[in-house]
Amino acid sequence: MTPLWQREPVGVVGLGLIGGSLGLDLLAAGAQVRALVHRPATAERARERGLASAVSTDPAVLEGCGLVLLALPLDRLLDPEPALLAALPAAAVVTDVGSVKGPVLRRWRQLLQAAGEGPAPSRFVASHPMAGTARAGVEAGERGLFRGRPWVATPAPDTDPAALEAVRELAEVLGACWLCCEAEAHDRAVALISHLPVLVGAALLQAADAGGGEAGGAPEVGAGLVRALASSGFADTTRVGGGNPELGRLMAQANRAALLEALGHYRRSLADLEALVRAEDWGALERSLARSQQLRPDFL
Secondary structure, eight states, rough: OOOOHHSEEEEEESSHHHHHHHHHHHHHHHEEEEESSSSSHHHHHHHHHTOOEEEEGGGGGGGOOOOOEEEEOHHHHHSSOOOHHHSTTTTTTTEEEESOHHHHHHHHHHHHHOOOSSSOGGGEEEEOOOOOOOOOSOOOOOOOTTTTTTEEEEETTOOOHHHHHHHHHHHHHOOOOOEOOOOHHHHHIIIIIHHHHHHHHHHHHHHHHHHHHHHHHHHHHHHHHHOOOOOOOHHHHHHHSSSSSSHHHHHHTTHHHHHHHHHHHHHHHHHHHHHHHHHHHHHHHHHHHHHHHHHHHHHH
């Protein structure tokens, strides 16, 4: 059977990095893409960039869409505008791209249950394409962002199998690697490999700034030297820590318990390494680093 994204228009709500990249890739695949954005200026620029077949600030643009992707920040995803809910076609499959799944899944099932006349709760598929860059906004969308990256779905027990299949088909045409798991398992996993690195990267940047200010007893010289010597290794380990601060705050709010657990694991690992350096136990330190070297390929 022809995939839903080919049979009917695809709605994209939000044209930032993820939404804009979805629009570009779907258009290239031959889909008709109807995009809803918040600001007229965003709509104008999105049209100039060719991010969708039609772009509007009027939720009516979603009329007739068989599949709607919610590419919204977590706060707007968890507290969507009533006009958006009212505009969702009753027969549509609805999915999101948020980085936290438990709260989103619970919230949208409640919203759709209360709405009554819109899509059934079973037609909502909580999902998360794990791809991104440090860029944000209508200029950030790019082709091929999802190719080779995981796209995780966290269906509820009663999720409509046809709705889940529709999202899978969409993810795979974009070149993503499809995975399914429970929402809580997803949130604990991304706390460790996605949300924790944001705070670790931020802490490293702040530590280098603070430590550089103390170097050599001359703050301006020390700070400048630290910055001048920072190279690719420092750039790699701090990339996500230097990203969009609003996104970092939102993911911490929405995934607080799992993130605190992840921070505990990190704090203990850092303390163990510090203890080896204090004790000048260089053999044990090398063995610890060798274990890390062996672990890394499995995460990539």
